[in-house]
Amino acid sequence: MRHFRTLLAHELRTALLSGNTWASAALFLALMGGIHFFALLECSRAPQPWTPVEATFRLFWLPLLCVLPLLTMRSFAEERRSGTLSALLTTPASTAAIVWAKFLSAWLTWAAFWCAFLLFPWLVDARLGTVGDQRLSDPATLFGGLCFVLVSGLLHVALGILCSCLTRSAALAALLTFISLLGLTAVGGAMESLPIESWSWLGWLREPAAHLRTFGHLQDFAGGILDSRPLVLYVTGMMLSLGLAVLAVEGQE
Amino acid sequence: MSDVAPQPEAAVAAERLTKRYGSLTAIEDLTFSVAPGEVVGFLGPNGAGKSTTMRILSGTMAGTSGRAAIWGVSVALNPAEAKRHMAYMPENNPLPEDLRVEEYLRLRARLKDVDAGQVDARVNQVMEDCDLVRRASGRLIGQLSKGFRQRVGIADALLAQPKVVILDEPTIGLDPHQILGIRDLIRSLRGQMAVLISSHILHEVEQVCDKVVIINRGRLVAQGRTDDLRRELLPHAGFTVVTKASQAELTALCTAAEPAATVEAGVATDLGWSRYRVILPAQSPARETLATTLLGAGLPLREIAEERYGLEDIFLAATRRTPAEGRRS
Numbered sequence: 001m002r003h004f005r006t007l008l009a010h011e012l013r014t015a016l017l018s019g020n021t022w023a024s025a026a027l028f029l030a031l032m033g034g035i036h037f038f039a040l041l042e043c044s045r046a047p048q049p050w051t052p053v054e055a056t057f058r059l060f061w062l063p064l065l066c067v068l069p070l071l072t073m074r075s076f077a078e079e080r081r082s083g084t085l086s087a088l089l090t091t092p093a094s095t096a097a098i099v100w101a102k103f104l105s106a107w108l109t110w111a112a113f114w115c116a117f118l119l120f121p122w123l124v125d126a127r128l129g130t131v132g133d134q135r136l137s138d139p140a141t142l143f144g145g146l147c148f149v150l151v152s153g154l155l156h157v158a159l160g161i162l163c164s165c166l167t168r169s170a171a172l173a174a175l176l177t178f179i180s181l182l183g184l185t186a187v188g189g190a191m192e193s194l195p196i197e198s199w200s201w202l203g204w205l206r207e208p209a210a211h212l213r214t215f216g217h218l219q220d221f222a223g224g225i226l227d228s229r230p231l232v233l234y235v236t237g238m239m240l241s242l243g244l245a246v247l248a249v250e251g252q253e
Numbered sequence: 254m255s256d257v258a259p260q261p262e263a264a265v266a267a268e269r270l271t272k273r274y275g276s277l278t279a280i281e282d283l284t285f286s287v288a289p290g291e292v293v294g295f296l297g298p299n300g301a302g303k304s305t306t307m308r309i310l311s312g313t314m315a316g317t318s319g320r321a322a323i324w325g326v327s328v329a330l331n332p333a334e335a336k337r338h339m340a341y342m343p344e345n346n347p348l349p350e351d352l353r354v355e356e357y358l359r360l361r362a363r364l365k366d367v368d369a370g371q372v373d374a375r376v377n378q379v380m381e382d383c384d385l386v387r388r389a390s391g392r393l394i395g396q397l398s399k400g401f402r403q404r405v406g407i408a409d410a411l412l413a414q415p416k417v418v419i420l421d422e423p424t425i426g427l428d429p430h431q432i433l434g435i436r437d438l439i440r441s442l443r444g445q446m447a448v449l450i451s452s453h454i455l456h457e458v459e460q461v462c463d464k465v466v467i468i469n470r471g472r473l474v475a476q477g478r479t480d481d482l483r484r485e486l487l488p489h490a491g492f493t494v495v496t497k498a499s500q501a502e503l504t505a506l507c508t509a510a511e512p513a514a515t516v517e518a519g520v521a522t523d524l525g526w527s528r529y530r531v532i533l534p535a536q537s538p539a540r541e542t543l544a545t546t547l548l549g550a551g552l553p554l555r556e557i558a559e560e561r562y563g564l565e566d567i568f569l570a571a572t573r574r575t576p577a578e579g580r581r582s
Contacts, residue, residue, distance in 0.1 A: 006363040017351070083347030089313045090341040091364040092333045 188214025
């Protein structure tokens, strides 16, 4: 545990001082700020059945695909390329402690990005509150949406860490993460869009499909519904990814 | 560092260590040991398997079969405990470029289980020992010269006062002054910790090490003290003799003193002088009396000198022999 705390503090410090983190943060905030701005613009033209915050969270996959790979790509790939991972493994610190420290550091950074973004709707809400009859923000939606991105982020960041373990090239790690996250989000979206209910020959798929509907999870969280199934899905997915990451690091070294 | 473990017979023990990458065998049946407090040179040509062996001993790579133990603890079965007794500086000494020397050493000290209250004292001590305090402690590692980076690597290795230090090419790329400094540093470790050091600079190894282990193509070909290996691998003593005598005259005198003596054909130098090479068995008493014998016979003699066989000759002789011969020895 002492090693884990030391490694986590080191990883957080490295992330804080890294130009890559600040560039990712700038990209993230520009992207989310832009989306939120256009959602506000739409609401100012005509009343919408959704709040700008809801609309912004519906596009959570955009920063997920564009920014998260940049955050996690260097975690192991860069250390393997430079050889510092080998040096780290000569200490009594376990591989699991190293993997968990890198994961938690990346997840906390990801969480910090989202929390920083929430300043936008909070400031808009504090300044304007409503435009006509249209509410611009809803604390419950804000909190629920944040919970969703943080909980689903457990799996997403763990996937990024796993992809970074598989190669010495940070660029390739980013590409692998992008493909994995795209696959995961697309499968989740497809499960909701396809009329599986009406296809009797796909009856066996109904139950797993219900678990994988990513956008449905977002709606549930934003609506204040706390379902244990997505929690189990994201936490077990994270554990599996990190377990594989430990095996990948031990196998390659 | 825990001091409760009793002192084992071998600080480092490799028993029939084998590593295969598919059909390629990197090392095979490697058996050797390093006693506590001993400084041992680990030698071999490029690609002989030195780095592979060191990585297995340090726990950063798994062997295919055999046993590696550090301070009596199996590296494969209890890696964390084995690593507590050991420090390893890999070849090329990879270091994070964006940390300052002092920060890096503090981080490593905490990861190596140095007592929290002792971290500052240990970091200051190793920086002092490795001459890093004045010129490098506050600098970014990425800005350091090769010599200072090597010193940071060695300081890191000494941080937790391990029982065993494994150094893979610690003097590679250093200038003669820096090599001298590192040689003195390693010498100062004798008796305090077991040191296994691989180097291509055989002169360095000869000056610093108590014993050498020589491998070739992944197999052990020789191990022991330099003098013992010299006797075993180089059973002849060579003399350079510059004289005006003919080869026949010189041979007659030498064989009278030692029947097994041979004289290699001479090279004419100047004014009738020729340079010959006289070879005697290393254990022959004639080795002590050759000069007296030749002078006593009234031979016109300008020079007689015994050739000194260094570690380089031992290394060349050892790497020419087969692994079976190495095992038999």
